[in-house]
Structure formats: C-alpha cells, structure tokens
Amino acid sequence: MKLLIVEDEAELAASLVSHLQAQHYVCEVAATYAAAEDKMLLYDYDCILLDLTLPGGDGLTLLRQLQAQHKADGVIITSARNELDDRITGLHLGADDYLPKPFHLSELSARVAALVRRRRFNGANTVVAGPLTADVLARTVSVHGQALPLTRSEFDLLLLLLSNQNRVVMKSTIAEHVSGDMAEHFDSFEPVYTHVKNLKRKLTEAGLGDCIRTVYGLGYRFELAAV
Incomplete structure (x- = not known):
C-alpha cells in the first residue's frame, strides 16, 4: 500500500514515515505545496495524509485540484x-477523514487502515478469491486453508491485483505501488517482473494455477479459473 505524507514539519514527517513503514506501507513525503502538487497529480496513492498549512500554498487548494482531476486517492x-x-470544506472537497493535531500515531494508522479497506475492499478485513483468503490487517494469505508465506512486496502486489480482479494493472502502476518514488530511478521493469514471477510461482505451487495473466505490452490481470 502506497501513502503520500504531505507535511512540512520534518520531525513529525520522520515519525510518520517510521511508524507507517513499520506497518508495511510504502511512504513518500512532500514538504511543500509545490512538491505535493507534483506528486498528487502525477501519481496514485492508496491514502494521502494532507496537512493544510504548507509552504507555498493551502492544502484545501490541493484537494480542489484532486477533485477537478477526478482523482480517486483516499x-x-x-x-x-x-x-x-x-473541516466541513475539506470533507465537501472529497477528503475521507479529518484528524486534528496533535494525534496519536496508533489512531492515525488505524484510520489509514480503515480508509484503505473501505475504498479497496468495501470495508472488509479479508479478501476472498476462490480458495484464496487474504487478511488485510494481519497481512497473511492462505490457500485452501494453508498459510502462504509472502514477502511485503508480494503481498502488496497480490492485494493490488485482487482489488482489480479481471482488470489489467499496468506495469508502471505496479512499480509505483510496491516501490513508491524509487520507481522513478528504475532503468527497466525488471523488479516488477521479478515480483510477479515469484508471486505467480507461489500461487501456482499452492494450487491456484495460472491466475496472474500477462497482458503483453501492458501489464497483468488476476483472473481466477475454476480450481
């Protein structure tokens, strides 16, 4: 899961990154209005943590831009x-939640998790696809009731594919989702190919068959056949 932290207080931003990375999120940071604008309009995020008072502009204006671009980021x-x-203006402009400072990091991470579940999985803690069950909170996967060990990147990739079942997920989207802004420095999609190859192998060995289909030149699609 990929988050954008829009926060100009360096110490607070560092605390948020440390806490949320420990929760297995990929975190990017924007400390100014201009940096946040570039990232928010160029990339997609599962959740944006948005401060309103920023060097160079107002966070509510960023919300208006997201709304104008029909972006679906939480x-x-x-x-x-x-x-x-x-608070009312922010919610009317499309914000999902409003958490006033100061706040407890544990409450923030709980709200982030709830938002992601609500937007991607209709509020459910578990995602089921045939004999496969993924627990979003515990970050565990089982197939036919047997645990399937996955790395953090493999789990995030699986959730991305599950939330887009029968739809093509572009290679660039996968790269950004599992690596954040580090994807900008990739010379090729080799890291994506490696993650997909390893996940496909594990799912096949667990008895799911060829459920991750390659759409040549574009990306991948999760399509579960009868198993």
Missing part, C-alpha cells in the same frame, strides 16, 4: 487548523 487531513469551516 485523503485524511491532518492539521492543527481545527476550525469547523475547514
């Missing part, structure tokens, strides 16, 4: 500006 406003008008 947004949690995290701001010391706890005025009722700001």
Whole structure:
C-alpha cells in the first residue's frame, strides 16, 4: 500500500514515515505545496495524509485540484487548523477523514487502515478469491486453508491485483505501488517482473494455477479459473 505524507514539519514527517513503514506501507513525503502538487497529480496513492498549512500554498487548494482531476486517492487531513469551516470544506472537497493535531500515531494508522479497506475492499478485513483468503490487517494469505508465506512486496502486489480482479494493472502502476518514488530511478521493469514471477510461482505451487495473466505490452490481470 502506497501513502503520500504531505507535511512540512520534518520531525513529525520522520515519525510518520517510521511508524507507517513499520506497518508495511510504502511512504513518500512532500514538504511543500509545490512538491505535493507534483506528486498528487502525477501519481496514485492508496491514502494521502494532507496537512493544510504548507509552504507555498493551502492544502484545501490541493484537494480542489484532486477533485477537478477526478482523482480517486483516499485523503485524511491532518492539521492543527481545527476550525469547523475547514473541516466541513475539506470533507465537501472529497477528503475521507479529518484528524486534528496533535494525534496519536496508533489512531492515525488505524484510520489509514480503515480508509484503505473501505475504498479497496468495501470495508472488509479479508479478501476472498476462490480458495484464496487474504487478511488485510494481519497481512497473511492462505490457500485452501494453508498459510502462504509472502514477502511485503508480494503481498502488496497480490492485494493490488485482487482489488482489480479481471482488470489489467499496468506495469508502471505496479512499480509505483510496491516501490513508491524509487520507481522513478528504475532503468527497466525488471523488479516488477521479478515480483510477479515469484508471486505467480507461489500461487501456482499452492494450487491456484495460472491466475496472474500477462497482458503483453501492458501489464497483468488476476483472473481466477475454476480450481
């Protein structure tokens, strides 16, 4: 799962990254309005943690841009500006939640997890595809009731494919999803091919057959046949 932390307080941003990475999220940081604008409009995120008071601009303006571009990223406003008008405006502009500062990191991570489940998996803690069950909170996978060990990247890739069943997921989307802004430095999609190859092998060995289909020149599609 990929998050964007829009926060100009360096110490707080570092604490958020440390805490959320420990929860197995891929985290990117934008400390200014301009940096946040570039990332939010160019890339897709499972959740954006958005401060409203930023060097160079206002976070509510960023929300308006997301709305104008019809972007579907989840947004949690995290701001010391706890005025009722700001909260109402933010929610009307498409924010999913509003968490005033100061907040507990454990509450923040719980709200992020709830938002991701709600947006990607209709609020469910588990995702079921035939004999496969993925527990989003525990980050575990089982097939026919048997545990299937996956790396963090393999688990994130599987959830991405499961949330887009029978739809093509582009290679570039996979690269950004499992590697964040590090994907910009890739010379090729070799890391994507490696993650997909390893996940396909594990799913096949678990008895799911060829459920990750290659769409040549584009990406991959999760399509579960009768098993």
